[in-house]
Amino acid sequence: MQKSQTQFITEKGSRYLGQLCKHFAHKIDAGFEGNHGYANFPFGSAKMRADDNQLEIAIEAADEAALNRTKDVIESHLVRFAFREELEELEWRDAL
Template identity: 85%
Template sequence: MQKSQAQFMTDKGPRYLGQLCKHFAHKIDADFDGNHGYANFPFGIAKMRADANQLEIAIEAEDEAALSRTKDVIESHLVRFAFRENLEKLEWRDAA
C-alpha cells in the first residue's frame, strides 16, 4: 500500500473539507462529519481532517500510479475551490 500526506494551511479548512466531500459524494462514497471526512475513489482513499488553521489530507492507494491519480484528483479540486487563496499545488509527503 502506498501512502502520502499533504497539509494546506488555511483558516477555511472545515469549509474546504465540506466542499470536497460534498462534491465527490455525487459520484463516489464520500462524506464528512464535523472536522473529519473521507472520499473512497476506485483507485485510492483520501481521509481528511480540518481545523481553524489547516486542512490535512492522507491518501492510500495500491500502487504508485493509483497514488498519483488520487493526489491529482484531490489537488485539482482543492486548487479550484481555494482559488481566492492562490493555492497552486500541495506539497505531498510520501511515506517510505
C-alpha cells in the first residue's frame, strides 16, 4: 500500500473539507462529520481533518499510479475551491 499526505495552511479548512466531501459524495462513498472527512475512490482513499489553521489530507492506494491519480483528483478540486487563496499545488510527502 502506497501512502502520502499533505497540508494546506488556511483558516478555511473546515469549509474546504465540507466542499470536497459533499462534491465527491455525488459520485463515490464520501462524507464528513465535524472536522473529519473521507473519500473512497475506486483507485484510492483519503482521510481529511480540518482545524482553525489547516486542512490535512492523508491518502493511500494500492500502487504508485493509483496514488498519483488520487493526489491529482483531490488537488485539482481543492485548487478550484480555494481559488481566492491562489493555491496552485499541494506539497505531498510520500511515506516510505
